[in-house]
Amino acid sequence: MEYFDVIENRFSCRSFKNEKIDRALLNKVLEAGRLAPTACNYQPERIFVCESEEVLSKLKVATRYTFDAKTILIICHLKSESWHRGNDGVDHGKVDSSIVATQMVLASTALGLGTCFVCSFKEALVKEALGINDDYEVDIILPIGYPNDIKPHNQRKDLKEIVCYK
C-alpha cells in the first residue's frame, strides 16, 4: 500500500475477529516500532506483547478499551533510559513511545490489521498485569487484530484551523 493510502485507510478499529494474529505479521509490526526514531537514539521503549488469558483478563480490569482483542501491545518507556531535556528536565519518553506506536499502527494498516490507540487506563493496574515496577511509565495500549470494523467517517478540522504560518 502506498504511504498516503495507509494514512487515509488507518482508523481506530474497535472490533476484532476472534483469532490471534499471524506471528510473521506481528513481527513486521514490531519491526516497524523498532525502527522508529527516538530522542538521542536512546530507545527507551519497551513493548509488551500480551496474549495469555491471564494477562488479557487483568488488562480488562485496567481499561475498558481492550475490545476483546486476542493480542494487545503495550508501549512503555524506561524513565532511566529516556532523554530528559537539559534546560527543564522534561522526560521525552512519551514522545518516543508515541512515535513507536504510530509506526506500528501505520504498519498494521499496511498489513491489513486493525489497531486503536488507547490511553484511557489505570496505570497501576496495567503495571500489575505486566509485573513491572515504577522504573517504567506506561504510555500507550494498542489492541491489535484482524478488523471486524469498517472505517467510520471521522471529521477533521480544516488545515487553516490547525496550521499557523508566522
Ligand SMILES: Cc1cc2nc3c(=O)[nH]c(=O)nc-3n(C[C@H](O)[C@H](O)[C@H](O)COP(=O)(O)O)c2cc1C
Ligand atoms: C493519544 C490517543 C489516545 C486515545 N485513547 C483512546 C481510548 O482510550 N479509547 C478509545 O476508544 N480510543 C482512543 N483513541 C482513539 C481516538 O478516539 C481516535 O483516534 C479519534 O476519535 C479519531 O478517529 P480515527 O482514529 O478513527 O481516525 C485515542 C487516540 C489517541 C491518538
